[in-house]
Amino acid sequence: MKLCRLSVALVALAMAFSTACERRSDTSQQSTTGDVLVGMYGSLTGDGASFGQSSVEGSQLAVEEINNAGGVLGGRKIRLLVEDDQSRPEEASNAVTKLITQDRVVAVLGEVASRRTLAAAPVAQKYQIPLITPASTNERVTQVGDYIFRVCFIDPFQGEVLAKFAYNDLKARRVAVLKDIQQDYSVGLTDSIQKTFTGLGGQVLDPVSYSSGDADFRAILTQVRA
Structure with missing residues (x-):
């Protein structure tokens, strides 16, 4: 899993840089000399810290490999500037705003969580700075605008695979789905x-909802068993 994340981060970084170069021919965001500034925001603290920290580490490794190989644009080095969104959507938006308006990055990497990407993506779109997520699968992410990208599959693909596995391999015909209503x-x-x-002929019970942070699932399990 970690190797996969590192590979995704490397691809995302390369895409972010190439897109920034292609789509912003002006020099208003960053000079054409010195380090190339690439921003990254992630959940370094809070509930999603394990995902954010591993994503940052993977991206740092990617930057190191690119720079050791000669950098980009004739030898310029990439410098990664990282902001912590504290696993909170509102802080994700603030982090990307800072990276773009104060740090003057040419591209932004992150977030893993769809909810926080959806909060930050409008900022990148507004300023026409490419934002690439390595793992936000909600369909609405890239619908924000033409400066928002991802390097992963989307929810319909995952959902279809899971449903077909349950129906065809597990031979399930009646299932319950637990839905975290706070997570896109x-x-x-x-x-x-x-x-x-349901399209395959199975029956899905009404989704059982819960919220991130809930610790007692006895009532939910009782509802599913009823």
Whole structure:
């Protein structure tokens, strides 16, 4: 899994840089000499810290490999500027605003979570700075605008695979889906699972909702068993 994340980060970094060069021919955002500034925001603290920290480490490794190989644009080095969004959507938006308006980055990497990407993407779109997420799968992410990209599959793909596995391999015909109503990833994935599973002829019980941070699931399990 870690090797996969590192590979994704490397591809995302390369795409972010090439897109920035192609789509911004003016020099208003950054000079044409010195280090190339690439921003990254992630959940270094809070509930999503394990994902954010591993993403940053992977991106730092990618930058190191690129710079050791000679850099970009005839030898210029990439410098990665990192901001912590504290696993909070509002802080994700603030982090990207700072990276673009104060640090003057040419591209932004992150976030893993769809909810925080959806909060930050409008900022990048507004300033016409490419933002690339390595793992935000909610369909609405790239619908924000033409400066928002991803290097992963989307919820309908995941949901279809999960539903087909349950129906064809596990021979399940009646399933329950637990949905975290505070996470766009969970909401989108639930919708896709329901659509595919019922299309195959199976029955999906009404989605059982919960919220991030809930610790007692006894009532939910009782509801599913009823």
